[in-house]
Amino acid sequence: MGFFDLFKKKKKVETPQESPENLTPEQAAAVEARAEQEAEEERAAVEAERKELEVGLEKTKEGFFGRLKRAIAGRTTVDADVLDDLEEMLITSDVGVDTTVKIIRRIEERVARDKYMNTSELHSILRDEIASLMEESHRSTKDFGIEVKEGMPYVMMVVGVNGAGKTTTIGKLAAQLTKAGRKVYIGAADTFRAAAIDQLGVWADRAGATMIRQDMGSDPASVAYDTLRSAVANGADVVLIDTAGRLHNKVGLMKELTKIRNVMSKVIPDAPHEVMLVLDGSTGQNAFEQAKQFTEATQVTSLAITKLDGTAKGGVVIGISDKFNIPVRYIGIGEGIDQLKMFDRHEFVRALFGDAKQ
Ligand SMILES: Nc1nc2c(ncn2[C@@H]2O[C@H](COP(=O)(O)OP(=O)(O)O)[C@@H](O)[C@H]2O)c(=O)[nH]1
Ligand SMILES: [Mg+2]
Helix, strand or coil: CCEEECCCCCCCCCCHHHCHHHCCHHHHHHHHHHHHHHHHHHHHHHHHHHHHHHHHCHHHHHHHHHHHHHHHCCCCECCHHHHHHHHHHHHHCCCCHHHHHHHHHHHHHHHHHCCCCEHHHHHHHHHHHHHHHHHHHCCCCCCCCCEEECCCCEEEEEECCCCCCHHHHHHHHHHHHHHCCCCEEEEEECCCCHHHHHHHHHHHHHHCCEEECCCCCCCHHHHHHHHHHHHHHCCCCEEEEEECCCCCCHHHHHHHHHHHHHHHHHHCCCCCCEEEEEEEHHHCHHHHHHHHHHHHHCCCCEEEEECCCCCCCCCHHHHHHHHHCCCEEEEECCCCCCCEEECCHHHHHHHHHCCCCC
16 A cells, blocks of 8 residues: 555556657657646746735735834834834734744844844844744644545544634635545535535535535534445545534533544544644634634644635734644635645745745
């Protein structure tokens, strides 16, 4: 059993006439031209992704730098006052107090070393410190892809409060996975509202995934069980389990999620392989509070932060991944099916601060 990346397209088998020794010079030239064209298309795709991310994070960027500019207006050197203002700017950008304190400490250390630091350097220093902070919280995981074992479906349970974007994120994710040639099963374990099941059904259809459902009000754990059984029987590659976002109280939430997990592990012993917490990035500090409650209720292994388009509160991405030490795997930058991006910390920092040397 090998490991493969879920998002990588299955490799095409090379046809015999494509192996180099059998090619006529014309064919060889055609192969080369095609490779060049593919490389060009890939470069264009990377550029388009970057542009989309920049547009999605525009408000956060404007908020960040608007505040930064005001913080350093009329100052030339980075002194204690500038650092105070910088601290306030980071906190009001929803980076969170603890992470802000960490960033300020690091900058203070640099200022102490390099006595007369110019305020014009602050931009690139802030960029460096945020980049290295994000590297630490993402150190344990790869930035790209999900490595899974072949032969058993990879099971992801999706949790988060009502309205955070769970169903939408599952729909977008399912679409990316089916596009990469994966067979995707979705479990409608949010049985609390009939509309929630129908909404998930629409996404499943759009994505070309199979949804397993029961009636409204049925036991979510039972839906999860059915979904896994069916996925295994039909040779699915991935299972995405939607859950209800009721935050009744911590004990209730813990019980419900534990029950779903236990039932799933009866079908696939190491399932769920991933528990993804979906947070609405536009709620700023509230997202921190939700992260706290969910991480106390169950083991969360990855984060998706949605609705970063149209909000200036994108600083939460920096603070939450640092504070909870859980990698951000996806970010949502719009309601469209293509507007879920695999989170890449380098691209994120780049979209906010531009290239390292400029
Ligand atoms: N602008 C924007 N809206 C989003 C994004 N993700 C989800 N939404 C919207 O947020 C609302 C709640 O999403 P839903 O998936 O139903 O949340 P759930 O209750 O957690 O399942 C819907 O109107 C979605 O279209 C995003 O990345 N950007
Ligand atoms: Mg939902």
